[in-house]
Amino acid sequence: MSGIVLSASVRQNLLSLQSTADLLATTQNRLATGKKVNTALDNPTNFFTAQSLDSRASDINNLLDGIGNGVQVLQAANTGITSLQKLVDTAKSIANQALQSAVGYSTKSNVSATITGATAADLRGTTTYTNAVATSNALYSGAAGGTTAAVAGTTLGAAVGTLVGSGAVSDNATAPAQITTATKLYGPGGGGTAGLTTQAATSFRDGDVFTVNGKTITIKGAAVPATTALSAGQSRVGNVVTDGNGNSTVYLGDPATTNSAADVGDLLNAFDLASGAQYVDSVSAGTATLAGTASNITGGVVTLRSSTGADLSITGKADSLAALKVTTAVGSGNTTLTAARATGAASLGNLITDGSTLIVNGKTITFKNQNAAAEGAVPTGSGVFNTNAITDGNGNSTIFLQGGTVADVLTAIDLATGTKTASISGGNATITTAAGGTASTIAANGTLKISTGTANDLSITGTGNALASLGLTGATGTDTSFTAGRTAVPGSLSGKTLTFSSFNGGTAVNVTFGDGSNGTVKTLDQLNAALLANNLNATLDSTGKLTISATNDYASTTIGSATSGGAIGGTVTSAISFTTATAPVVDVTAQTVRSGLVNQFNGILAQITTTAQDASFNGVNLLGGDQLKLTFNETGKSTLSITGVNFDAAGLGLANLTSGVDFIDNAATNKVITNLSSASTLLRSQASALGSNLSIVQIRQDFSKNLINVLQTGSSNLTLADTNEEAANSQALSTRQSIAVSALALANQSQQSVLQLLR
Template identity: 75%
Template sequence: MSGIVLSASVRQNLLSLQSTADLLATTQNRLATGKKVNTALDNPTNFFTAQSLDARAGDINNLLDGIGNGVQVLQAANTGITSLQKLVDTAKSIANQALQSAVGYSTKSNVSATITGATANDLRGTTTYTSATASSNVLFSGAAGGTTAATAATTLGGTSATLVGTAAADGAGTAASLAFGLTLAGTPSATTIAANGAPSDGETLTVNGKTITFKSGSVPAAADVPAGSGVDGNIVTDGNGNSTIYIGTTATPTATVQDLADAIDLASGVQKAVISGGTATLSNSSGTNAAIAAGVLTLHTGTGADLSITGRADLLNALGLTSSVGAGDATVTRQRTITSASLGTLIQDGSTLNVNGKTITFKNAAAPAAANVPAGSGVNGNLVTDGNGNSTVYLQGGTIADTLKAIDLATGVQTASNAGGSATLTVASGQVASSIVAGALQISTGTTSDLSIIGTGNALSALGLTGNTGTGTSFTAGRSAAAGSLSGKSLTFTSFNGGTAVNVTFGDGSNGTVKTLDQLNAQLLANNLSATVDSTGKLTISATNDYASSTLGSATAGGAIGGTLTTAITFTTATAPVVDATAQSVRSGLVSQFNGILSQITTTAQDASFNGVNLLGGDQLKLTFNETGKSTLSITGVNFNAAGLGLANLVQGTDFIDNAATNRVVSSLSSASTLLRSQASALGSNLSIVQIRQDFSKNLINVLQTGSSNLTLADTNEEAANSQALSTRQSIAVSALALANQSQQSVLQLLR
């Protein structure tokens, strides 16, 4: 080939064609491989850098499998914990069922003693007490100067006072002709109340808290009135001071002012009504009956209450009782007077005293006849008693002596024998009836209970029972302690099953002493003991349900009884608890169910594994997060079988045997639940870390592979454009070579 001679132009075109072919080959290789760096010869720096990045990405990718397995191990453990928690909750429900079932003993260990007369309100009983005397403040009569001491005969009610009206505005005449109705317009009438004063249907007057109602129409027949009510004239009264007055019609008024006066008297207690067969027979009860003379209405208070009338002003004005006018209400009052025969402070109608739980009511009325008292009750003087200590004292004739009798009946100092509506009072054996000395009430407490008096209205203050300041809201006094009294005696119990030792002193309930059953139980509760008292006064102190299986005073449980009370009364020797076979059978069945749950807890913990790793079985999980092995996470497993959770199989006849044993199991289950929740939290935290690192590794692999690609990958768009350009250049070079050879072809033609 060296002998061939090419022209310069041909050689130049040939070189160009060879260069284009080389470039085209390179471009086609890049398009075929997709890389611009295929070997170290292409770009040593990029080639080896990319190779290093790819190698690291591959190493991390290999670690992802281990990380994924670690995630599954953690999830398996978490699933196991969830199931274990449900099993523990099931076990807890079984334990709670044991707590709710009957205690396993029909009788718990106890000691008892009988205290005569002991009640839940006073454990000290009655036989060891004598009645004491409590003095009230000095009471004075209504004599001038207010210094005369009251006596037993001093009345509770006052002296009737008079309320005198004025002549009616229309010149009303006598009571017999003064009818309710309307006047002719502008024409006064002697037989009717002025038009603006006439009562209308449904209108009411309130007298001393009683209601008088005006009703249109004629009064009903006796046979048609409500049971217990009666008719008198145009009035229907219920016998308790409430009345309905039938006023007829506008055209034909029927009711008279006398009817209204009688109704007011019934409400104020001046008159009383005896009802029989629907008919009411009215008679004077206290004071003087209302009357009308020369058009003037005169009313009187009763002796048992002051007079108060509230109603429409125009009506009261038409009656001459007020100068007020209008459709609004007006009130007219008149107070009783007090004298040397009555208390200086009169007791208000409706006031009450509550004495040792019994009620004494003061009522504005005269004492009823024996035939009219409620069945089972009896009247004695001016009081009616039900025989159980509850009484009503009638103010229109009642005295201090009647009040003292009522108090004695409530305290038990006196008793009542009721027969035929009459009450015969007897002072109880060994008691002294209450009295009044130098104006001060001398109230016997009785022996049944300490004295406690509270009141409503003004009864407490009117009787001097509000203390030195006069503002007291109760009056109390304790009984006197007799020889052998339980007051001041102590009762002790040593610590029972880890409780707080008891040392109580019996007394009136003040200064830390114990009087009531509630106070005693408050002291016993902290020592796992409780007390009861029955109707015979038998005080029983026993173990609570929590320690129903324990024996009081035993070496193992404690709770030995002592104190000076044990020398005053005799306590029984502590009895052993008596097994309830049925209840224990139920609890034994629950023990078996519980043990079955524990077995499932253990097997569930054993099954919570993945790929041979069990974090609930004590295995350790170690995860590597980078290719150098320097970034790792070690997770130490736990043993969450029944024993690992602090749970053990229950023993028949020992566990669930009483509430204390059951509560210990409940406590261990609560601890197991806490342990499971704590471990679940730790696993959740670790799982979060692993998942974060898993995501990080995936993203890092992507970064490394992208970086490697950026160093070696070819731009296919560019290489395609280069291929097209080189193909064009190659065609041009071939054409140029052909042109360069044309001169030699001309010489060839000459040689031919």
């Protein structure tokens, strides 16, 4: 082609046309691909830069799936926390039901003390009382002259009185001989070879009755019963069956049978049991053993005895008593025989009669003609003190006239007033003078110095001759009562302090009683305000009894115990005495309700554990202790690690409750509520942390999406063609090409002209 010669203008036009064709081809390629850089030849820098941006965008796009899964893991955990919070709230509702249910104890631990005159408006009280001493008339012994003062050991009984027969009594006429206690009594039909004289044969018959000191002796014409046939309380000695109270039946038996017929000794024993001269000392298999000083027969002469505690009085058929030659009266009518006791230096000059009583402040002191050693003399529950007196432990006493003394009377009065107390064990009473008490005494001049005690004013009334014998009938000797007031001591708790050590973790209390100003306590409300911080509560009844008890929160604990605290102290205790703290008394019904709530609570805990276990996504459980790690960039340098928690019941600090231990009182319930509140706080804290992490992950997810867009946009900006521009270029190049073709035609016209010339 080098042989072809083109003019300069043609060649210039040809080059222009070729350049336009190249440009047009490039433009058409850009329009076809939409890119202005399709290969590295188009623009190496832009091509490789765009390729790097696209690769990075692709890598980040691949991380978006993991980020999306992370979002779902966090949302699953958040859903679990929401459910756990509802379960915890349900458990808290159950605990609140326990708080609102009846307290699990019908009686809470408490201590009490009586403040005389105290009211809710003024706890200090108005008046306290101390012991006063009341003086009786002088007591004298039975010593000659009647002016010897009695002493504490002066006996209430006197020397035994006797009734001596007028002469020896002979037995039956067949073989006259002086009788002995073994001489037989005739039976109902009379006759026989042994027994009293013929005169007496008609003197002792079935149905005869003797009254001795108010006791009844019945003559019965029958064989004595076997011991196995005796009624309860009865016993037998010889042919006498006694009821243990001095009433007896003498069984005459068969006069022809020596072993079964009653004798004079049986009759005398019956008299002695009624008079108290003898008593049943013991009983074995229904057979009684007697003790005491018995009536007797000496040289055929009958001597009947009284006891030391009562004069002897026998009323019976005259012929019967005449047979014993103790009376000259005869006939079938009754006659009465007596034998008076003799007073002396050892006994009171004015003897107390059997059955007399003193009523001291509503308590009864009974004077009884009985020996303290007698069978059944000490009833069950009573105890002997000072050998010859007994008490029931409640202020009621019995003084046995056979051995009782003035000292016994004074002790009995002190027991009735509360000046002394009795502790009974094994039939014996241990007497103790009460704190602050003053025992009653007898002065050297014989007057009784009787303590009123501090509980009540003294009031003594009586029956029989007890008041008169003990000098309690006033100066004229005609008063029917003996009274004396306690000593009133103006006083209150003002200035005194009551202290309680910390009770169940409460604030120790130091309460000073006063007028209510400057921090002192006057009213019940003020006292309760002070006690509240130490978990204690105070009440006051109409008698001034102040009771301090545990609050409902600590109803299961005991005030002053080693584990709970609350020991009482302070100067108040010198003025009033608090009782020993009582233990709380369980309310079975209330505790059953609370046990049911414990079971419900444990059921909720089980659901908390299973809910936490189920809060997983794609095998990852942030509430089960798993860890979630998310990568946000293609280099792996931008990551987020989320450490899971263990939010089963134990992980939340919650444990199964135990019936009888938890919910037993409000304090135990409040501990559970505190744990639930802590669990709620943990859940809220973790929900906040999860929310924060979820926000971060979602932000990074959005960031990655936007970054991918930025990278792809940047890549496109480097490689994408402007279709409008390229279309314009294409149009321009087409025009240019057309012009170039025209120009080329014009450039060739000169040569065409030459061709024409050649033609």
